[in-house]
Structures are given as C-alpha cells and as structure tokens.
Amino acid sequence: MTLSKIVVTTWLALLPVAPAMAAFAPTQAELAALPAYCAARLGGYSQAYTSWNASMGGDFLHIHHYCFALNFMNRARGIASVKDRQSTLGAAMTNFNYVLKYTQPGFYLRSEILMNRGIALSMQHKDGAAMGDLLKAIEIDPKLPRAYATLADMYEKQKNRSKALETVTTGLRHNPDTKSLQRRYTELGGKLPYPAPAQADAEASPAQTNATPTPAATHPAESGTATAPGATPTTAPAVEPPAAPKIGSPKNPYCRFCPD
Incomplete structure (x- = not known):
C-alpha cells in the first residue's frame, strides 16, 4: 500500500460518523422496541420465524427493511444534530421505499407502513408528501x-x-377511545360530547333496512263473515226480489194518476 493510500485511509477512519448510522442493524435494546416480527426476521430460522413467515407469506422476505426503517426513525428522534438527523431519516426513507415497492399491494401492513413513512416525511419537513402518505394510509385503514x-x-x-378539527373529528369517529385524539379535539374547540362512533351509524342503517315490514291491514270480506279454515262455506239464503209496486187503482191499474 502506498503512503498516499495509507494517509487517505487513516483520514477517512478519523471522520466523525453519525451515532445513529454507526451500526446498520438494530441493537438488542433497539430490537426490543420494534414489533415482534422484526426479531423473528432478523434472528434467523426459528419457530417464531416459521410462524411469522406463514402469517405474512412472501412479504415476510422483505419485512426486515420495514424494521430497519422504524429503527432509523427511532434513532432520529434522539439526534440533536440536524445534519445527522436528516441523514438518519434518509436511511429510513430508503427502507420504507424498498418495502413498499417489493411487498404486495394488498399486504396487510401496507397502511401502517404508509403512515410511518408519512411521519418520517413530516420529520423531514416535507409536508406535501407526508400528507399524501397519511391520507392514503387512512383511506386503506381508518383505524390509525x-x-x-x-x-x-x-x-x-x-x-x-378548521381542517385540523375536521381531521380529528373523523379520527374520533373511527377511533372513539383514543385519548390523544380526544385531547386534540377539545384543544381545537370541538364541542362535547365527542363525535358519535362511525360503527354506531353503520349499525343503525341495517337495522332500519332489515326491519320487519308491518303487514297491511286485512279488509274483511264484503259478506262481513270470515270462513274458518276447513269449514264448509255457508250459502246465504236466496232473497226473493221485491214485488213490483202497484200503480193506478183497482179499477184502472195501468194509470197512476187517473181517478178511480
């Protein structure tokens, strides 16, 4: 190795490295703060690995990138240096983008991944892109x-x-017991009681639709008498037609107004 290469290598080794980027893989302490499937995916073949693989299917192959992204986000929150924090968030974005690209569109964690990428984008002050991801996440799963x-x-x-209150109101309708949304609702001027849960509205509609219709009133038969089942119908006696009224007089029965 030449002297110049030795000098360059030594200089690079002395460069400051962002603490969060010093180790790519999560430490054991960091792993404990991540979802359980992260330890299973990063820990090699085990019973947990087999179980999560069966649950996620082919998407489990890529899930460690989501774990890396979450871990970089967690690290970024504890970094004071703006430059180092942005660098760490950039690493998170790389892994978010990877897992969204290579997992199936119907992957059940997709809405959560979009939400966390949106949060990471908001930490980078990229509000437009962040809002886009957050709205997509809510559209897929309103319970976030x-x-x-x-x-x-x-x-x-x-x-x-007003838009913030509208957003929190919608959030409470789908997540009625969430304290953080309740607090924001009152801080933004929302009126108590809290918004009615969306599920209650959804349940009320089928109840009305499936209600048993009220049977129409049965009109009695014109004869006024109902026939019991199996009974022989009673025939009404024949009614003789009324006699024709007499006109005229005994002496002249064909003239109504003639004198006797």
Missing part, C-alpha cells in the same frame, strides 16, 4: 389514530385549525 393526529398537527401548523 396516529395518522389522524399527525395530519391534524400538520394542518394546525399551517394555521388551518
């Missing part, structure tokens, strides 16, 4: 309270409190 909360906070930052 963090997506509503992040979206509402972004609207409020833009001084659009």
